[in-house]
Amino acid sequence: MNIQLPTSNDEKDDDGKPKRTGTLWTASAHIITAVIGSGVLSLAWAMAQLGWIIGSISLILFSLITFYTSKLLADCYRNSDPVSGKRNSTYMSAVKSNLGKTQIWMCGVCQYAILCGTAVGYTITASISAASIHKSNCFHKKGHEADCSISYSIFMIAFGLIEVFFSQLPDFHNLSWLSVVAAIMSFTYSLIGIFLSLGQIVSGKGGTTTLAGTVIGVDVTSMEKMWHAFQALGNIAFAYSYSMVLLEIQDTLKCPPAENRVMKKATLIGVSTTTLFYMLCGCLGYAAFGNKAPGNMLTGFGFFEPFWLIDIGNLAIVIHLLGAYQVFSQPVFAIMEESAIRKWPALRLLTKETTVVRSTSFPIKISLFRLVWRTAFVVTSTVLAMMMPFFNDIMGLLGALGFWPLTVYFPIEMYMNQKKIRRLSGKGIVLQMLSLVCLLVSLAAAIGSTQGIVVNLGKYKPFQAKS
Template identity: 60%
Template sequence: MRGTEDVNNKFSDGDEDQQFDDDGKPKRTGTIWSASAHIITSIIGSGVLSLAWGTAQLGWIGGLVTLITFSCIAFYTSNLLADCYRSPDPVTGKRNHSYMEEVRSNLGRINSIACGILQYANLSGMVIGYTITASISMVAVHKSNCFHRKGHSASCKFSNNPYMIGLGVFEIFLSQIPNLHNLTILSAIAAVMSFGYSSIGIGLALATIISGKGGKTTLTGVEVGIDVTVADKVWRACRALGDIAFTYSFSAVLVEIQDTLKSEPPENQAMKKANGISLFTVTAFYLMCGILGYAAFGNDAPGNMLTGFGFYEPFWLVDVANIFIVVHLVGAYQVFTQPVYLFYETWAREKWPNSTFINKEYPIKIGNKRVLSFNLLRLTGRTIFVVLATILAMAMPFFNDFLALLGAIGFWPLTVYFPVQMHIAQRKIKRTSLKWCILQLINFFCLLVSLAAAAGSIQGVGETLSTSKPFQYKV
């Protein structure tokens, strides 16, 4: 950890009025509302557009129960995570600046290493998924205009590789934003965009229902022998669980978001309020997207309401929605990459504390005021990360199955297992007590869901790989 003197030296050029917390870190200015913006940006993502498809696989009963159950579990465990920000006491204890630090303080070094591997793999996977989804939305704008000019039966297929490359170049510039503290405005814009495209999807679905053109729905979803075989039904249901789990897989960034909050009121109290605001808002949108999307399309619901072309007209509104998706994902990309950047940059600074390449900031000033600075480690390391993520996205541009796999990998360990185990350790809950048994039951249930979702998504990715070639995928 950097000392106060090191930080003061680093920021002395033009930042004499910079204030610091008691551990030498820059003073935090985050509020409940800025945290809520970060959380909403990280939760409402491309996964919301697959909820109609997920509901179609599970049916009215299974879809609604799954959405509400995951929402309740995510809210409960995210509040457990908020209480572990300071150790050993949730209000007066030592701050843990990252998820790994929280786990190390409460569960030890081995668990911390396992958490780090899962967290950063999950965050990197999210970034790849967002690159894929953003490019599909860009292509959807192109396709929408093509269908409008040539008719809905026209062959309008385009490669999304150029769009992925363009997005990667833009993210290289945005990745020079130093940390989450500086992302509040971008997160607020991204959160507004997420509400925008979700509302458009809901509105178009509602218009379809009102017009009497809604699809066929059933209590149990797609029907065996009519829509799918028994095996397909099982695999699709597993993948749908993964998709829904993905929509609540945001715990990997919660600790870093909490680390932006001011110390007053206590961070855990403020974070719990932000969790409540965010999850209540998000769940309302999720239910509307799932319910109205399923009612509009029925058992034939597309994998993505806006890019799967369940809606062709009004084409300009579909275009606007997809532009909103792209803007949102640009911001969400940065929220998910910041913990990854923080991890390896902190490690490098501790390993080579005297390196100019790693530590020196080069300020860019207007007059006497510094408006921006760049750092050679930040410039090269983050550029390499974005380039690798873009190449991997171009190699495997699959939507629903990839979402399900990400959800399966990240949901149980990061959203449920570590928060539950840390809470048990922090509160010293006795083995075999009623609360211990309930917590372990939640743990076991979510593990089973994750295993089922992983199996379904791997099967789906295998099917997609057999019909497409890396770097040559067209949508």
């Protein structure tokens, strides 16, 4: 997926690209950065809609499905031989190699729509957290009765400006440091949410919880219960989504050892770590807030004391999303730039780079084409976020649209093709049944999230949302 400048032969891999240097730990950092994102903040709300039984089971099942299908997808990085086979450095390349050209369009539309949508979702989330910092400090200085509301648009613009700078990093190979920082931040705000929830529970201020979640006639109507339950499934699916960048992450790994073996270990570390945090955040958050759990976990603790700790948590979210935005956007940047170079190979404007900072450890190079196109992408995602700042609905819709095709359907289909598994064999039937069940869950989640967006659009004025 990466556009590289020419290097000497001893610095090249078997496909002519510069030597890959990624390790188990850099891949794990990328995965944790991609998985533990804004989705963790909505898990307490999701638990409140589903209840203790279905909510807990859903968190575990989505985790197991994601881990299993990610292992199948990791085996699709190379064709035939796991060490010397042709590399598939992108998701679409793997689909083309294993399933043929007919399914590439479906894959491309799903993958890149979700990647672009995630950029919008992360801009929304970062602005909500940044606005919360402003609000808590305002209350602390002016008193709890002060009018401390502020437009989200200001923070979305600021987030976009920073992303314009980070977007000039050429590819995933330049993102390891950013992913490590982002992964540390994700642990930070998750732990803060967990300890704040524990503190609220221990102090006896926990909310009312039930086995089935929100109560019809008390908390919600019967129709709201259904829509919110569907949307909650989408939120959980989004929380585990990273399959659309799995092969791009795997393409950073050095060989030997075989990339698929390292990636499976990284997936185990990443998914098991995130599942632990998700269970703690979801269950403790639900216990702390009960059936009144907010859509964004950290905003539910109020804006008062300990205001500094909540500020740290929200700041960690913003820093994390600065890195996560890039992890999900780099594949979009790469596919557009590679397509342009293939179409106009003689146009030097597409490949010419100017070195701004000549540092051996961290050189900074600028490409005019990269500057213009990537800036346009960031501006577009920022404007869309300003138009539709609906946190839970957007998260649920993205999760619903991406979960079945990218996390389940394509990995299973490619695995069955590689291993020559017959559809009517025992294993083939089980795999197809798994795919069918996940399709139904994704459809339900998409319907619930779309309904929520439609309702919110009916009473919302664009660019005027405030904290």
